[in-house]
Amino acid sequence: MFKGILIEKDEAGYRAGLRDISEEHLPPGDVTVRVLYSTLNYKDGLAITGAGPVVRKFPMIPGVDLTGIVEESTDADFKVGDQVLLNGWGVGEGHWGGLAEMARLEGKWLIPLPKGFTAAQAMAIGTAGYTAMLAVIALEEHGLTPEKGDVLVTGANGGVGSFAVAILAKLGYRVIASTGRVAESAYLNQLGAAEIVDRATLSEPGRPLAKERWAAAVDSVGSHTLANVCAGIKYRGTVAACGLAQGMDFPATVMPFILRGVTLAGIDSVTRPRADRVQAWDRLATDFDVALLPLISREIGLSEVVEVSAQLIAGQVRGRVVVDVNR
Structure with missing residues (x-):
């Protein structure tokens, strides 16, 4: 038993x-x-x-x-x-x-x-940290470097968001953290966020194309938030989408993709090949504190x-x- x-x-x-x-x-x-x-x-x-x-x-x-x-x-x-x-x-x-x-x-x-982690540490990272690392790797594969500009992380107080903030900050990016719990800004600042924004500024229906604000983003929220994030990405920037905390709908237009060349990269962590998993965990050993x-x-x-x-x-x-x- x-x-x-x-x-x-x-x-x-x-x-x-x-x-x-x-x-x-x-x-x-x-x-x-x-x-x-x-x-x-x-x-x-x-x-x-x-x-x-x-x-x-x-x-x-x-x-x-x-x-x-x-x-x-x-x-x-x-x-x-x-x-x-x-x-x-x-x-x-x-x-x-x-x-x-x-x-x-x-x-x-x-x-x-993975070498360098105890069993408890590996679970403290878990699918959330592993998914965040896959998202960062996807942004890099689409040309993101710290010189390109700010990177937005939505759902920043959640598991994936927390790791995305910490990993990106350690890699030298200026990270903007979006959260519904602005009162916990100190936590996000400790992880490395340079700026905190209220999720309410992104979670309502917005314009099909907005001012260019971020070079890239990691989104774990979906729905209107993801639509607004895509609308505010800079020319040829990338959004790594890996969650649906707000909803699984995507009320957007094609404008960011065909007028600014924005890439929407879907992050699947469930059935990734073993080589991708090993790569992500190897990167976590070096790129996460x-x-x-x-x-x-x-x-x-x-x-x-x-x-x-x-x-x-x-x-x-x-x-x-x-x-x-x-x-």
Whole structure:
């Protein structure tokens, strides 16, 4: 038996809670992992609270991230005792995930725990930091350099936003942070933001084409915010889109793209090839200051997950939540 957060849906309704689960119920997979840490991402919050149609089959253990130690393996790339990391691959949606003491997974979804990080640090970074790094790499691949101008980060108090601010600042960019929690500006300044703007200036319907303000942007918000960001990007700038906290709609026009040559780069972190994952984590080891992790993240136990998930969806959680699944 092992403990885990189990989401169930039946005649009695939709519910999630801490349960004792038999190992015989673990799904098929070629690597069995004793989980050390997981996290609470926005997607996990949607799944646990039922606020979004994330879970594709029931019952389900949520948790799109995990680190742990291999206990059994028939995959040639991993042996018993290896420390491993997982981000994405539909885990926590269609396959039991990391918010439990045990997980059975496909070896192709795993990478070795990146050098330079402990299991807890890797989860403090998690999918949020990994996605932010993928976004920064995409901006660089489209020609962004610090000399080009300011870089906007929306949803800056969230997980992806916090890491994007910190990474870009360390790389020498002047970062403009957009947030709905302007009272927490000091936090964003500590991460490296040079300027803070209220998200209200971007979240309402705006002009199809606005004044050129930013050389590039990392957007984790979507909807009107993403439309306004694209409208304000400088000539031949790039927007890396990786979230939909405001909504999945995109009420925009083609004007920024055909009049200014703006690029909208979609950032998929779920099914990225292993080489991209390793590259992103290698970059995190050099381009992110791990000394910031205590500022960005906090740790909870499995018994607190359901309560904190509700707070996350309500916009009351800053940065990252690491889950020690063994307490």
